Amino acid sequence: MQAFIQVYGFLLVTMVLQATLALSLYLPLMAGQLSLASPGFYAIGGYVAALLSTRVFPVERGLYPVPPFLFELFVAALLCGIVAVIVGFTALRLRGIFLALATIAVVEIIRVSAVAFQDFTGGQIGISAIPDPIGSQFGYILVAAPLLLFAMFFTYRLERTRVGRAFTALREDELAAAAIGINPMAYKVLAFTLGAMLAGVTGVISAHLLSTWNPSLGTFDGSILILAYVLVGGSRTFLGPVVGGMLLTALPEGLRALAGVNGLPEWLSQLLKDSRLILFGVLIALGAAFFPQGLITPDLFRRREPAPLNNPPTPVAK
Amino acid sequence: MQPSDSVPRITTPKSAGLPTLEVHNIVRNFGGLVAVNNVSFGVHKDEIFGLIGPNGAGKTTLFNIITGLTMPSSGRLVYDGRDYTGEKPHQIAQKGIARTFQNIRLFGNLTALENVMIARHTHTHSNLITGVFGLPPGPAEERRTREKSMELLDLIGLADRAQMQARNFAYGDQRRLEIARALALEPSLLLLDEPAAGMNTNEKAGLSDFIRGVRSDFQLTVLLIEHHVPLVMGLCDRIAVLHFGDLIALGQPTAVQNDPAVIEAYLGDE
Numbered sequence: 285m286q287a288f289i290q291v292y293g294f295l296l297v298t299m300v301l302q303a304t305l306a307l308s309l310y311l312p313l314m315a316g317q318l319s320l321a322s323p324g325f326y327a328i329g330g331y332v333a334a335l336l337s338t339r340v341f342p343v344e345r346g347l348y349p350v351p352p353f354l355f356e357l358f359v360a361a362l363l364c365g366i367v368a369v370i371v372g373f374t375a376l377r378l379r380g381i382f383l384a385l386a387t388i389a390v391v392e393i394i395r396v397s398a399v400a401f402q403d404f405t406g407g408q409i410g411i412s413a414i415p416d417p418i419g420s421q422f423g424y425i426l427v428a429a430p431l432l433l434f435a436m437f438f439t440y441r442l443e444r445t446r447v448g449r450a451f452t453a454l455r456e457d458e459l460a461a462a463a464i465g466i467n468p469m470a471y472k473v474l475a476f477t478l479g480a481m482l483a484g485v486t487g488v489i490s491a492h493l494l495s496t497w498n499p500s501l502g503t504f505d506g507s508i509l510i511l512a513y514v515l516v517g518g519s520r521t522f523l524g525p526v527v528g529g530m531l532l533t534a535l536p537e538g539l540r541a542l543a544g545v546n547g548l549p550e551w552l553s554q555l556l557k558d559s560r561l562i563l564f565g566v567l568i569a570l571g572a573a574f575f576p577q578g579l580i581t582p583d584l585f586r587r588r589e590p591a592p593l594n595n596p597p598t599p600v601a602k
Numbered sequence: 603m604q605p606s607d608s609v610p611r612i613t614t615p616k617s618a619g620l621p622t623l624e625v626h627n628i629v630r631n632f633g634g635l636v637a638v639n640n641v642s643f644g645v646h647k648d649e650i651f652g653l654i655g656p657n658g659a660g661k662t663t664l665f666n667i668i669t670g671l672t673m674p675s676s677g678r679l680v681y682d683g684r685d686y687t688g689e690k691p692h693q694i695a696q697k698g699i700a701r702t703f704q705n706i707r708l709f710g711n712l713t714a715l716e717n718v719m720i721a722r723h724t725h726t727h728s729n730l731i732t733g734v735f736g737l738p739p740g741p742a743e744e745r746r747t748r749e750k751s752m753e754l755l756d757l758i759g760l761a762d763r764a765q766m767q768a769r770n771f772a773y774g775d776q777r778r779l780e781i782a783r784a785l786a787l788e789p790s791l792l793l794l795d796e797p798a799a800g801m802n803t804n805e806k807a808g809l810s811d812f813i814r815g816v817r818s819d820f821q822l823t824v825l826l827i828e829h830h831v832p833l834v835m836g837l838c839d840r841i842a843v844l845h846f847g848d849l850i851a852l853g854q855p856t857a858v859q860n861d862p863a864v865i866e867a868y869l870g871d872e
Binding site for chain 2: 438441442445446447448449450452453456457459460461462463464465466467468474
């Protein structure tokens with residue numbers, strides 16, 4: 285066990301953090317809004333942690349104390365929330381693919397700003413020597429796992445209450461939702477803001493885990509990766525993104541381990557080791573082809589009554 | 603019964619109930635096409651008001667204008683004495699104006715019960731915190747929402763299939779489910795866009811009684827678009843006839859039926 289944690293501790297924490305980021309994309313998706321802005325808010329959270337812990341509350345030696353760490357989480361959530369409300373009210377006027385493009389632009393603006401304001405953010409090099417509040421990499425599971433569990437509980441409960449139902453209505457049919465008194469813009473911005481706050485908080489934890497932060501940690505690549513988590517895992521239940529985020533984060537490491545198995549032909553082992561990103565892409569494509577709704581679908585859980593025999597189902601009128 | 607208004611003008615006889623909805627000189631252009639041309643009428647409280655006319659007469663456009671989905675090019679809308687021209691659909695719904703759609707717009711992937719529960723939105727108040735963490739008024743409100751929604755499903759006879767996905771219902775059931783969803787808003791004005799469309803003869807026969815029952819049980823005013831003439835004639839207190847965007851007749855069914863302009867519009871002048 286000790287050895288396992290020694291080797292895979294960092295991976296386990298990363299899996300949990302990536303699953304949390306997947307949920308941050310799922311939240312706006314609950315209201316039907318495809319936002320790829322999560323890496324941007326993740327980056328903001330990381331810079332909040334990096335700046336506060338190295339400039340405002342610097343420690344000479346030893347562990348970084350917990351109160352300023354909690355304060356960083358609070359500041360990141362607040363700042364990301366404010367930015368998200370401002371961005372949301374403008375960007376969420378767009379729909380579908382246009383919204384996705386606009387949110388990618390948000391990620392890029394944040395990244396380029398981080399490069400440009402060198403005095404503040406350290407430019408391309410970023411900020412290093414971010415102090416460690418915990419002491420071991422696996423120890424971060426003590427923060428990451430409760431955050432993920434809280435986010436899962438929050439999302440699960442949300443889907444079963446008034447606000448979550450308003451999100452669902454917007455995802456299903458925005459016009460019909462408005463016609464029953466749901467304010468589309470307000471609820472879209474709320475869903476977008478919740479996702480942004482979650483991504484920002486995740487960034488704070490990541491910054492301390494990695495002990496360094498730079499602009500390459502919040503990019504368009506990240507947007508696509510997080511989108512892949514949700515698509516592979518399934519976009520219709522909160523469990524889908526969590527499973528997708530964990531699986532896809534573990535997959536490259538799994539392939540690497542597989543390459544080390546004795547008795548594999550040289551070429552196959554080489555392929556698994558060097559081309560794991562190619563295989564990763566192939567698996568995503570296969571997943572999309574064979575599990576178009578993702579691995580986890582609502583049908584796995586929902587106790588739905590079959591249509592009675594005397595009332596044959598008719599296609600939905602559209 | 604209201605005295606008949608044989609000319610299309612906004613008249614509210616002193617003896618009649620006050621108009622709850624007033625449409626004043628509404629015009630809507632789509633490019634060069636005039637879909638609704640200077641239409642004015644008032645719908646009185648508690649009446650069933652029919653809007654008829656040949657295809658393309660502008661009926662659905664007028665419905666969309668009244669519910670805020672389409673902005674009028676000019677003209678004013680008044681509800682309960684207050685001008686609400688230019689307000690957004692959700693604000694208009696919050697005033698108590700609910701509607702159904704010609705091409706049913708249920709939340710197809712959700713269950714019948716969920717469809718109705720969502721429509722309790724304006725009458726419930728739990729927010730992010732009280733809802734998620736089950737704090738008052740969250741849980742009690744959630745229970746009431748469920749009870750109320752089941753009552754409505756019971757009313758339309760779908761209570762036993764509350765957990766069935768909306769898209770799996772027969773066409774007529776979908777239409778009634780959409781009415782139940784609209785009733786969940788506790789509206790004072792209910793707009794029905796072709797409620798009988800796609801219904802079989804049996805369902806059509808039951809529809810008149812159903813709409814009358816709804817009107818008296820829920821004490822609301824009904825404004826409906828319908829093509830099925832016998833239904834309209836038997837059901838409506840007053841009827842307005844649209845033809846190429848113009849209001850060509852307004853009054854009691856018998857008067858409208860014999861109006862030369864209406865006969866010409868429906869039969870053509872050749």
